[in-house]
Amino acid sequence: DLQMTQSPSSLSASVGDKVTITCRASQDISHNLAWFQQRPGEVPSLLIYGASTLQSGVPSRFSGGGFGTDFTLTISRLQSEDVATYYCLKFDGAPWTFGQGTKVEIK
Amino acid sequence: QVHLVQSGAEVKKPGASVKVSCKSSGYTFTNYYVHWVRQAPGQGLEWMGWINPHDNGAASAHTFQGRVTLTRDTSIDTAYMELNRLTADDTAVYFCARGRAAVSLPIATVPLGDWGQGTLVTVSS
Numbered sequence: 001d002l003q004m005t006q007s008p009s010s011l012s013a014s015v016g017d018k019v020t021i022t023c024r025a026s027q028d029i030s031h032n033l034a035w036f037q038q039r040p041g042e043v044p045s046l047l048i049y050g051a052s053t054l055q056s057g058v059p060s061r062f063s064g065g066g067f068g069t070d071f072t073l074t075i076s077r078l079q080s081e082d083v084a085t086y087y088c089l090k091f092d093g094a095p096w097t098f099g100q101g102t103k104v105e106i107k
Numbered sequence: 108q109v110h111l112v113q114s115g116a117e118v119k120k121p122g123a124s125v126k127v128s129c130k131s132s133g134y135t136f137t138n139y140y141v142h143w144v145r146q147a148p149g150q151g152l153e154w155m156g157w158i159n160p161h162d163n164g165a166a167s168a169h170t171f172q173g174r175v176t177l178t179r180d181t182s183i184d185t186a187y188m189e190l191n192r193l194t195a196d197d198t199a200v201y202f203c204a205r206g207r208a209a210v211s212l213p214i215a216t217v218p219l220g221d222w223g224q225g226t227l228v229t230v231s232s
Binding site: 001034036038043044045046049055085087089091092094095096097098099100101 | 142144151152153154156157166167168202218219220222223224225
């Protein structure tokens with residue numbers, strides 16, 4: 001089965017820092033990659049789909065890139081409200097597969 | 108405005124079954140897939156499967172095949188997830204989420220853009 005591997009599993013950064021999370025697919029998934037944010041105690045929220053398309057209403061400090069097997073989620077200037085766990089998701093077809101998550105904290 | 112409202116928390120004994128409902132509003136129910144995702148306490152998100160309300164097609168993760176049944180009732184715009192032979196490892200919050208379009212639409216559709224509030228299922232003897 002397809003595996004989605006995120007790194008790092010957790011990180012701590014200062015407000016205003018640039019943060020990058022990576023997601024690697026075990027096989028080519030084209031651009032069928034989405035990113036989700038889940039703040040503590042909340043329902044997951046879609047940030048990016050199609051590897052790089054920002055969901056409506058998501059701040060522009062979030063960006064996504066990549067194609068095929070290697071993808072990134074970048075927060076250009078980390079804010080306190082970005083404390084959350086971030087998940088990548090391979091979508092379309094079946095099965096869909098989430099990465100294991102990356103927990104982002106403020107230093 | 109899209110809303111997905113799930114049924115309430117459940118407590119089940121090992122070996123039992125649970126059926127969670129997800130009522131949709133604010134859009135044409137049969138036009139979009141409905142997905143199910145679960146999250147065990149302190150753990151990550153796990154995709155379970157999807158149902159196509161338009162044609163009743165369904166697919167599930169290998170982990171759940173033979174144990175999960177995804178159904179829908181188009182008369183009340185509601186999707187259901189039933190999980191059988193429960194064990195303690197099935198203790199989790201179960202989410203439904205609206206997927207991409209199940210029919211041809213003149214707009215771009217996004218994966219899992221709208222979520223239900225979650226249903227806690229506790230399996231305990």
